[in-house]
Amino acid sequence: MDSREKINALLNEMSQVVVGQERLINRLLVGLFTGGHVLLEGVPGLAKTLTINTLAKILDLNFHRIQFTPDLLPADLVGTMIYNPLKNEFEVKKGPIFAQIILADEINRAPAKVQSALLEAMAEKQVTIGDTTYPLDKPFLVLATQNPVEQEGTFPLPEAQVDRFMLKVFLNYLDKEQELEVMRKMSNMDFQYEVKTIMNLEDIQKIRKEINQITISETLEKYIIELIFATRNPAEYGLVQEANYIQFGASPRASIHLNLAAKVMAYLEGRDYVLPEDIKEMAPDVLNHRIILNYVAEADGISTLQIIQSILSSVAINR
Incomplete structure (x- = not known):
């Protein structure tokens, strides 16, 4: 097989x-x-x-x-x-x-x-x-x-x-x-x-080598970076309300892991290239434990998943 x-x-x-x-x-x-x-x-x-x-x-x-x-x-x-x-x-x-x-x-x-x-x-x-x-x-x-x-x-x-x-x-x-x-x-x-x-x-090693050959365009690489930076400086991306809730944004590991996870999603779908949908699919699971919310978010009943969805809706792909 x-x-x-x-x-x-x-x-x-x-x-x-x-x-x-x-x-x-x-x-x-x-x-x-x-x-x-x-x-x-x-x-x-x-x-x-x-x-x-x-x-x-x-x-x-x-x-x-x-x-x-x-x-x-x-x-x-x-x-x-x-x-x-x-x-x-x-x-x-x-x-x-x-x-x-x-x-x-x-x-x-x-x-x-x-x-x-x-x-x-x-x-x-x-x-x-x-x-x-x-x-x-x-x-x-x-x-x-x-x-x-x-x-x-x-x-x-x-x-x-x-x-x-x-x-x-x-x-x-x-x-x-x-x-x-x-x-x-x-x-x-x-x-x-x-x-x-x-x-x-x-x-497993063979599959990892095949995944390593999955291509991701420079546009989508920059899109991942924009998503990560939006967790750290949300106001710069028009996320003024979200800026009141975020205490700490995602670490540099987030961009690495989101890139890798998107490649695996593409591979499992039978493609040799990454689509924006792969990134958006994996973003919640990569980011939800890396965004630290403050007490204001807790008081208002705001979850990290809501913040992530707002970021995905606001950050555009610059082609």
């Missing part, structure tokens, strides 16, 4: 287990094919963990699931030095972070010191234990789930860590037909589907 046939086979295999989460699966593929970490937010029961677990089984990669809890310690994540009395020396015991795909389940239930332990791994693809730095296997991908921050027992993620995620995807409830299908499938206590392995590391 060629790359596109393997992607179609992967999507078909996912659909045997996961119902009605096409957008979620699409965003996970964006992260997989670019090496970008993905943060999923939604109430419990929306198949976040199931989807990631199923994807991991379809990929021939090392996978670890880490359940984040309030009593989790950084050493539980990255590893530690353990004394070996037989050898009379300390030895390194590597933690579960040493895998190619990490499911950080309910990541915002662990305190900030544990979140910070992920920073080096996510940014530098390496971990330091004692005096030694260990490179992580490639690809290294963190797929994290979190509950809405309003829920009891959650900790807001540090801004520096949130910015390390390429995408933050908000999940909504299924529609009636999809939920009916889920209910029928999961109410059958004998339901069990063993997914097949579809892709390996070589396939």
